[in-house]
Amino acid sequence: MINFEIKGQPVGLMTISIALLSSVGGGIFGYDTGMISDMLLMRDFLERFSDIREGCDSNGMNCSNYELSRVREGLIVGLLSIGTLAGAIFGAPIADYLGRRWAMTIECIVVSIGFLIQITTFTVWQQLAVGRLIAGLGVGALSAAVPMYMSECVVASFRGAAVACYQLAITLGVLLSYCFCIGTRQLDSDASWRIIIGLGFAFTFTLGIGIWFLPESPRWLMKNDRTDDARNALERIRGIKTDYDRAVVEHDYREIETNINMERENDAPFWQSWIECFVGSPGSKKLAYRTFLGMMMQSLQQLTGANYFFYYGATIFQSVGIDDSYITQIILGVVNFVCVFASLYILEHFGRRKPLYIGGLWQSVIGVARPPAEYDGMGDLMIVSACLFIASYAATWGPGCWIITGETFPTRTRARQASLATASNWTWNFLISFFSPFITGDIGFAYGYIFAGCNLFASVFVFFFLYETADLSLEAVNEMYSTKGLTAWGSEKWIPPGMSRRGDALESSNAEKYTFDHSDGDRFSQSSGNNDDAGNKA
Template sequence: MARFYVQGVPIGYMAVMLAVLASMGGFIFGYDTGQISDILLMQDFLLRFATCSDPTNASTCQFSIVREGLIVALLSIGTLIGALLGAKIADFLGRRRAMSSECGIFIVGVIIQITSSHSWVQIALGRLISGLGVGALSAAVPMYQAETAPYQIRGTLTATYQLFITFGILVAYCISIGTRHMSGSGSWRTVVGIGFIWATILGVGILFMPESPRWLASRGRFDEARISLAKSRGIPASETDGNWKLHRELEDMRESLEYEKAVKAGWVDCFKPVNKQLYRTLLVMTLQMFQQLTGANYFFYYGATIFTSVGIEDSFVTQIILGAVNFVCTFGGMYVMEKFGRRWPLIIGGMWQSAWLFVFAAAGTAKPPQDNKSIGTLMIVSACLFIFGYAMTWAPGVWILTGETFPTRTRAKQASLAAASNWLWNFLLAFFTPFIVKAIQFRYGFVFAACNLTGAVIVYFFLYESSDLSLEHVDQMYNDPSCKPWTSVHWAPDGFESRADLVEHRKVEQAQKLGLVDEKKHGDGADEERISHSGSPTERGSVGNGTQGAKAV
């Protein structure tokens, strides 16, 4: 069975395949988000669904603010409802069948949209139903990836969901520019209808992937869970019974499930002040809100309309540029959040984004961009640099924090509340943006600039640095009265001198557990020498402050 090695541990190519395939759920969301901006400007779509003084001339057609807002924003209401239901559906049906069913819901929404002739309400309802599928996928996909991928590459593979969202947005822009000159309804129906392809790839393909071993174990199907683990680890079926690493991982899973049953909590526990539960719930919900208030979706939902208004002759091309910047920079975002932690990327990102939104708004307010090409160019550059900062920091960062800030007993519920906050503000912005733009035009950018600065301030005063810590240690840190958010980067558990000391200890301990020296076969003894000089976990734990032994990492 094909496999490669990470930290001396075998990883099956199946693990990569399932993570990439499942990320098609993110691609579907990105594609559905990106397509509407360009569709709103297509001539046949305007003639059919807008209000026209001359039914034969698209230039006389215009959407009312309410109609445009509903067509764009009802997708977000669907995703909000779907996200809240997605975890329950995935628990009931299993991760794979849940995703396949949710792709079917998305396809129903697509059918409703492309069969509409002149009813904008049908278009809006179709987007609402598609949103139900997309929202449920947004809960099921990261869960499936995290539960199935080997932990050595879990962060990278789970991050592919956000990457595929940006890829979907870019692909939607590219397809729209290719279909905009098609005659009749083919211009917009082709863009919407192609969504069939992405949903079919995921809905059918995921059934050929192994089921989540954690879900199988939670149902007492441990033999099937062992086979699923073996496939993702690249271990042949003939070796599963005698593989001690596989057995140990399955036992860890069994113990974890028993623990979660013992500490199972209700929704009310998410809002109790004890152990900073309320603090953390409100913090991450607020960060999800401010991710929307950065203004990114102002450009993704209404970008084509925005750039038409600044005098750009081909706003479709501008959209592709924005989409490409967003997609490419998301690769950098994965590196930044891993290398530099959580707090400072979000703080610096908020200030960077605020600066360029201020330039965007000031330029558009100072002179009419329709009559001044240099102003229009400056506004496009500012938008691109804003997206650059967003994709590198706030886009991936807030979702990472949603997964690592909460304690085990309430994590699923608190993560659902955080995601619901994101979708709610997504809807509010999508719906009310046309009203606000009509009233204050490009000064809207000043509002987003202020929100970005506010978000940076909230991160500085309230967010604890959780990078390089296990989830258990994150919980300890939030409950340590001597630790403050602005000093949290230096926090380490009892028995460790610093966060760096903790990271080094974890590497050594993992190498000892996995027999890294023997498996990697370096031949020069470097790893063996490093481990022998580091001492045992107990010895290293006693070095920290001289008073307590190391806690489990």
């Protein structure tokens, strides 16, 4: 079985598969977000759904100009976010009830139904909007379930990179939507936009079927008293190859078991567990703090202004006289996709806090512009500035907030808190997508100063409130937040009790704590001393 190590922790081929295949959920998110920007400019789309027509013949046809009113454009774009908001609230609890895999499959079916409703409309723009609303239900639910599933499955040393793959898939989905749109825009028929929507089925089919080739979350299995299945899932994910690998599995199994048993002592009815997210619980310290932290981080991700470019980028660049706004969108999409690869390194080697507050500072400086009509060369400068802005976002805030959402909350309330955090993201997503046409119509490019202020605030917020969770198991993260007197800016130096550094959690403690009994291949025993077989890495 293929197996290698990251910071002393075994990572098997199954772990890589989990990161890549479940990330397709992010591809659905990105594709659905990106395709509408270019569809709003397609001739056939505007002929069918626009409500502002100029230079028409006596029958109201063959107009010289078609436009969507701000209200209609805002609803077509923004109703996706309303659906995702509702989907995010219910998505994680459904994943808690049915299991992560069943939930993701059902959510893919919901997205597919939304695509089908959109692709079968002819002239009724309301049907198109409702289709985006329904697709949004599935997209929002996936956006809560996928990062949670990833975080629960992979080892701490690979967790940041794995969840960053979700953002990578989002950017790939956006980029593919731009590329497909430039390929169909010349079609003088409804195929120009129907093909774009129809290609979305490839994402939903891949994830909906492919997820069944991956194991269920060990933490969900353990929480539902399926202990043997939980151990088997851990063995598949970790990639058992040596006695040391078996020791790692046993360490993870015991740690998860202990944590869940502790949480069960403070278990509460379903409705009460929702209230606990806001008022706290004796069993989990800073529970309400972490709820509001997750909600604020996801809100600030939207308030960076990045999705403003993804939703309305083509329209913006066309309005300032840039010859081919489709090409400009592809340039932004490529920058967005490529720079997420940098995040795989940055967020693992520099932690979560520093990249986020430095990224926020950079974005607050680069994300402003002046009216292109009043300044020569400002259109070109806008493209350069947009690329630099998107590069920073893709390397920091884009993936960083999904990582924070996946690793901040305790097991018992993780689904509900992840739902609340993700719902905050989609709330601001809708507000920005719906109101941006109205705001830019009144204040123009001064809109950039609003996002600059939000990015500056985001940096300050991260410094004072976000705890450093890199290189910690999910159980250790819970312990860190429960440490009395620990501040966010001091959390980078926090080390789990009994360890000399964060990276020791599965390098030395495993070897000292567990030994493999060769007389019984399925049994581990605790030992006070070292064991060469368990301690030596292959």
